[in-house]
Amino acid sequence: MTRVTEPGAPPLWRNRDFVTLWSGQVVSALGARISATAMPLLVLATTGSAADAGLVAAAGTLPFLVAQLPAGPLVDRWDRRRILRASEALAGLALLSVPIAQWLDALTVAQLVVVAFVQGMCAVFFGLAETAALPVIVPAAQLPTALAQNEARGRGAALAGGPIGGLLFGLDRTLPFLVDAISYAAASVALLSLRKELRSGPVAPAEPLWRATAAGLRWIWRHPLIRAAILLIAASNLVFQALVLVLVVLAQRRGATAGEIGTMLGVYSGGGLLGALAATRLHRHLSPKMVIIGVNWIWTALLPLFLLTTNALQIGAIGAATAFVGPLWNVVIVSYSALLVPNELLGRVTSAAMTVSWGVMPIGSLGAGLLLAGAGPTGTILTLTGVMLATAVAATISPAVRRAPPLPRG
Structure with a gap:
């Protein structure tokens, strides 16, 4: 890990709680990417329906729309360490039900919808708790670098998880989900080693949830840059949530095997890993305004290129280019939020922000399935x-965005 310090602060690689949290999530994220690669393949192999695949994908992201607002106040009120551990354990149990149902020849799309929803719900609580805890674990000057390390963690897991998920699915349809269940269990055990109290202010008062969520929404409304960034993130999340399913269907219709599709997604994610590694340094040299505006124009230029090839690896390479710039965008926006928001409000503000920015994901998944059925991959990509x-x-x-101030430099 990069050694970025402030006076009196140890480097990140010597921050025990950060390393514990980061390392456990490497395992968990890898398992999640393996099952995420296998899930649409399982639905398509079971029903042959892109609409069903879109429905399951939408169920996995629906909690970001319906659970974010109430989850934020609860994260500010409850023990964040327990939230982290319980989220991993419950997600693992949900994933374990998939191979059990396959062994009993009782697997249905309805069960996959429920499993995806539970996994998404756990991801909501874990993500909010981790975001709120990170500024407590990591000094402010190291926060952008820590966030970039987290980006690298997720992107690296996606790089390896895609090919592994495709390979395991090709060997046995139960294997990807067994591996993911085990990874969740391992991460839950690793979290027992966290030592630090994961909040820096007083526990949020036991006020009604509607009032607590309103506090997060009010804070966002009063900060134009955060408000604008959330809306921009929502639009790009809508596009890229739909794009993943589009690319899987596009490759499958062109004759790609499960292993080739997994490799394609791995190449796609490899660009994100390289971008996350680059973001640890680039964020110090590029202004936030340049990042926010430039990344969106790069994505606009790259998307039509998917129409120029039918080769799975070439599709993955174009996806890698889109993924490369994403981590820099994430580091800038999440750093602003973590540094500007009082920690005792961070769960509520983050949940409100993610309700808008991630709540569009089920719309993206459902929309992709419907567009694919009606307009095909070409029409969907043009849209x-x-x-x-x-x-x-x-x-x-x-x-x-044009007046965005610089981030602190560590």
Whole structure:
């Protein structure tokens, strides 16, 4: 890990709680990417329906829409270490039910919808708790680097998880889900080693949930840059949530095997890993305004290129280019939020932000399934390109983005 310090602070690689949290999530994220690669393949192999695959994918992201707002106040109120551990354990149990149902020849799309929803719900609580805990574990000057390390963790897991998920699915349809269940159990055990109290302020008062969630929404509304960034993230999340399913269906219709599709997704994710590694240094040399505007225009230019090839590896390479710039965007936006928001409000503000920015994901999944059924991959990609173009224009003309202040340098 990169050694970025402030006076009196140890480097990140010597921060025991950060290393514990980071290392446990390497295992968990790898397992999650393995099952995420296998899930649409399982649905398509079972029913042959892109709409069913979109429905299951939407169920996995629906908690980001329906659970984020109430989860934020609870994360500020409950023991964050227990939330982290319980989220991993419950997700593992849900994933374990998939191979059991396959062995009993009782697996249905309805069960996969429920499993995906539970896994998504656990991801909501874990993500909010981790985001709120990180500024307590890591000094402010090291926070952008820590976030970049987390990006590298997730992108690296996606790089390895895609090919492994495709390979395991090709060997036996139960294997990806068994591996993911084991990874969740391992991560839950690793979290027992966290020592630090994961909050820096007083416990949030036991006020009604609606009032607590309103506090997060009010804070966002009063900060134009955060408000603009959340809306821009929502638009790009809508596009890229849909894009993953589009690329899987596109490759499958062109004759790609499960292993080739997994490799394609691994190449796609490899760009994100390289971008996360680059973001640990690039964020110090590029202004936030340049990042926010530039990334959206890069995505707009790259999306039409998917129409120029039918080769799975080439599709993955174009996806890698789109993924490369994503971590830099994430580091800038999440750093702003973590540094500007009081820690006792961070769970509520983050949940409100993610309700908007991630709540569009089920719409992206459902929309992708319906567009694929009606317009095919070509029409779907053209539609997504149009949405991305509108987003890039909005970022360019936003006064809040143009006046974005610099981040602290560590």
